[in-house]
Amino acid sequence: MSDIKVGHIVGRASYNCDILFRVVNIDGDLVELHGEDMRIVADAPVSDLVAITEKDRKKRAKKLRQKEENCYQLFRQDRKLTRERNEYEITSGYTKRNTYFELPGKVLHLDGDSLYLKKCTQVYDRLGVPVYGVHLEEKEMPLQVKSLIEMIRPDILVITGHDAYSKSKGDEHEMKAYRNSRHFVDTVKEARKIVPYMDHLVIFAGACQSNFQSLLKAGANFASSPDRINIHALDPVYVVSKVSLTPFMERVGVWDVLKASLTGKQGLGGVETNGALRRGMPNYQDEEE
Structure with a gap:
């Protein structure tokens, strides 16, 4: 398989090509791989790699895009119901519309993968x-x-970004068994030195198979991965967007977050947290009219 090059999309024959990977580095016979849609990093010998045809890639992509779109539509539906309730509450039931404005919580998103960051930013915008x-x-x-x-x-x-748990390097409680969990944990700790309180700065941390318990202990509100499974590239977006768009006087339950994700409770978890959205009156546009 000497025709495998950086940037190619491949699968691992030993895993029946269950996950699509992007080749990011080739060092002799060893290839470093990043998940194309899952936040996992892996190494594999060139001999284990199978080039994925464009036809197969499009077929898989279509199924995944449909799943992503379904998640987006469910999120939008939930958001619509929340806004209707909030509008009634803040206007005391008056029928006049657009009498208030909203300031969603602002997100700082650090990502170890530039392509994933672009995908995530597009969904935040939507x-x-x-x-x-x-x-x-x-x-x-x-x-x-x-x-x-x-x-x-x-x-x-x-x-x-990317992460992976290797059982051969230690049990799931040992940091040495993870590719990047220690970096995520250290980043959470540094962030908490600046903003100690969990409702003043809401933190999501982790990627595929990350050390969930250590991330929560370090101070994250939400993290991956309780069952050390892979998470989708867009899972962090839906988790924190739920917080961003929930009024700060309301709590975001863990189940509220999980049902808005693509992976669910095996890959994501956390603690109940206050929302970050603030509402005000009057609407800027109302003043201009």
Whole structure:
């Protein structure tokens, strides 16, 4: 398989090509792989790789895009119901519309994968969530997060990228058994030095198979992955968007977050958290009219 090159989409024959990977580096016979849609990183010998045809890739992509769209539509439906309830509450039931405005929670999204960051930013935009995205290698995140928080002053922080758990390197409680969990944990700790309180800065941290317990212990509100499974590239977006678009006087239950995700409770978890959206009156447009 010497025709495998950086940027190619491949599968692993030993795993029946269950996950599509993007080739990011080739070092002799060893190839570094990043999940095309899952936040997993892996190494594999060239001999184990199977080039994925464009036809097969499109077929898989169609199924996945449909799943993503279904998730988006469910999120929008839930958002619509929430807005209708909030409008009734804030206007005391008056029939006049557009009498208030909303300020969603601002997201600072740190991502170890530039392509994933682009995908995530597009979904944030569709959902109406303000976001400042930064592409950083996972090992650089603990060094940069302090200055970024001070510059952006976000309500919500996302710390994600790629990760993987290797049973051969230790049990699931040992940090040495994970590819990037230690970097995510260190980044959460650094962020909590700046903003200690969980409702003043909501944090999502982790990627595929990450050390869930250590991330929560470090101070994350939400994290992956309780059952050490793979999570979808867009899962962090839906988790924190639920927080961003929920009024700060309301609590976001863990189940509220999980039902808005693509992976569910095996891949994501956390603690109940206050929303980050603030409402005000009158609407700016009303004043102009």
